[in-house]
Amino acid sequence: MKHVGIVGGGIIGLSSAYYLQQAGYQVTIFDQTVIADGCSYGNAGMIVPSHIIPLAQPGMIAKGLRWMLDSKSPFYVKPRLNADLMKWGWLFYKHSTEKHVEASIPALRDISLLSKTLYQQMADTLDMGWHERGLLMLFKTPSAAHEMQHEADVANAAGIEAQLLNPDQVQSLEPDVRVTVAGAVYYPGDAQVVPTQVMSSLITHLKQSGVTFKEAKEVTGFTRQGSRVTAIETTAGAFPVDEVVIAGGAWSSEIVKQLQLSLPLQGGKGYSFMLKDVKQNVRVPAIMLEARATATPMGGDLRFAGTMEIAGTDMSVNMNRVQGIAESINQYYPDIPVQLPAKNQVWKGLRPCSPDGLPYLGRLNNYENVVIATGHGMMGLSLGPATGKLVAEVIADQPLSMSLTAFAPNRFD
Numbered sequence: 246m247k248h249v250g251i252v253g254g255g256i257i258g259l260s261s262a263y264y265l266q267q268a269g270y271q272v273t274i275f276d277q278t279v280i281a282d283g284c285s286y287g288n289a290g291m292i293v294p295s296h297i298i299p300l301a302q303p304g305m306i307a308k309g310l311r312w313m314l315d316s317k318s319p320f321y322v323k324p325r326l327n328a329d330l331m332k333w334g335w336l337f338y339k340h341s342t343e344k345h346v347e348a349s350i351p352a353l354r355d356i357s358l359l360s361k362t363l364y365q366q367m368a369d370t371l372d373m374g375w376h377e378r379g380l381l382m383l384f385k386t387p388s389a390a391h392e393m394q395h396e397a398d399v400a401n402a403a404g405i406e407a408q409l410l411n412p413d414q415v416q417s418l419e420p421d422v423r424v425t426v427a428g429a430v431y432y433p434g435d436a437q438v439v440p441t442q443v444m445s446s447l448i449t450h451l452k453q454s455g456v457t458f459k460e461a462k463e464v465t466g467f468t469r470q471g472s473r474v475t476a477i478e479t480t481a482g483a484f485p486v487d488e489v490v491i492a493g494g495a496w497s498s499e500i501v502k503q504l505q506l507s508l509p510l511q512g513g514k515g516y517s518f519m520l521k522d523v524k525q526n527v528r529v530p531a532i533m534l535e536a537r538a539t540a541t542p543m544g545g546d547l548r549f550a551g552t553m554e555i556a557g558t559d560m561s562v563n564m565n566r567v568q569g570i571a572e573s574i575n576q577y578y579p580d581i582p583v584q585l586p587a588k589n590q591v592w593k594g595l596r597p598c599s600p601d602g603l604p605y606l607g608r609l610n611n612y613e614n615v616v617i618a619t620g621h622g623m624m625g626l627s628l629g630p631a632t633g634k635l636v637a638e639v640i641a642d643q644p645l646s647m648s649l650t651a652f653a654p655n656r657f658d
């Protein structure tokens with residue numbers, strides 16, 4: 246039986262293990278932590294086929310520069326004299342074009358829809374908190390209304406249903422909470438999970454299926470013979486493997502450097518916090534557009550999330566930005582009793598952000614047995630199952646469920 250070593254036990258690593266194990270491989274997952282609280286745990290839990298426009302898009306640079314001047318704003322690039330960041334910024338700028346958006350839409354739509362179907366199948370046997378209630382993109386201002394109308398048109402043209410709602414229509418979807426908006430775009434095809442449930446159900450299932458977990462073992466390098474990796478080197482010694490999957494989230498560019506390769510990738514830090522036991526809760530997961538903050542009901546609780554700080558792998562919590570999220574909520578849901586959480590109650594995570602907003606998925610050119618699966622940015626949870634299935638298909642050399650051309654890991658070489 247061939248042995249696959251997966252670097253990283255986030256949603257991408259676990260999903261890859263799920264499909265590799267089903268395909269008959271012996272699988273070991275290596276993680277530098279005891280897997281319990283990475284980026285795949287505290288996120289907003291939204292499964293978003295609606296997100297077909299990549300982050301690198303026209304107007305994003307100008308918006309980002311305006312937001313940079315506001316310490317509570319939802320977007321920030323920590324200025325650093327760092328060659329990796331400068332290269333990433335240049336590539337982001339180069340891809341913020343209409344042409345790139347048009348070329349990306351079919352690829353993002355196809356991988357998202359594939360992933361949703363696979364989640365539906367997984368949810369038959371795994372407890373994930375799966376619900377199909379759609380997604381509301383709430384807006385208050387004319388400029389956001391304009392932006393949303395355009396996005397809705399783009400989505401409908403691509404075959405993703407989007408409905409423009411007036412305030413009364415929004416309110417009728419939310420019978421238990423008052424919503425004060427100018428309107429919303431409703432994506433009925435979106436879904437949600439409870440991320441901690443997804444992760445713990447997958448881990449339990451994988452352990453029962455014979456997948457080995459090597460936790461608290463940092464991967465420090467790779468033993469190579471020519472163009473093959475023969476072993477994964479860790480702080481607890483070297484482990485022989487036949488195939489390697491690098492699914493190290495925001496740390497993947499550091500991991501890939503051990504193979505003398507460069508992968509443009511930055512951590513996009515975000516925060517979340519939970520309001521417990523909410524009596525009158527939100528029903529439909531929502532993005533508060535001007536604030537770029539999210540609200541997701543999870544059981545009786547309500548999770549708020551937001552901000553994107555391009556800050557490498559820095560994990561410190563900036564309370565100004567958390568305050569920005571907290572202050573925005575009552576502008577949309579005026580009766581929800583939200584308060585600024587204590588710093589130690591704030592969860593933080595690093596989205597692995599590629600500069601063109603598309604994942605990296607496929608074999609590395611220079612190595613015959615290394616697959617990379619990262620760079621999913623704001624959509625990693627959504628795209629986990631499809632990524633895992635595609636990783637397994639690549640390794641087994643089977644026909645692919647979809648083309649991976651747009652996601653080629655070496656596309657910036």
Ligand SMILES: Cc1cc2nc3c(=O)[nH]c(=O)nc-3n(C[C@H](O)[C@H](O)[C@H](O)COP(=O)(O)OP(=O)(O)OC[C@H]3O[C@@H](n4cnc5c(N)ncnc54)[C@H](O)[C@@H]3O)c2cc1C
Binds near residue numbers: 277287493621
């Ligand atoms: C605030 C916020 C809200 C979000 N909301 C959503 C959402 O609603 N929907 C959605 O689809 N996505 C969302 N995301 C994005 C999503 O959470 C990420 O894209 C996803 O979790 C990335 O998964 P991953 O497996 O690639 O990385 P991770 O979950 O970060 O896993 C990578 C793992 O690799 C390990 N690792 C790294 N280096 C090494 C090493 N050298 N040796 C061993 N192990 C290593 C790390 O310890 C980590 O466990 C959100 C993110 C944030 C921050």
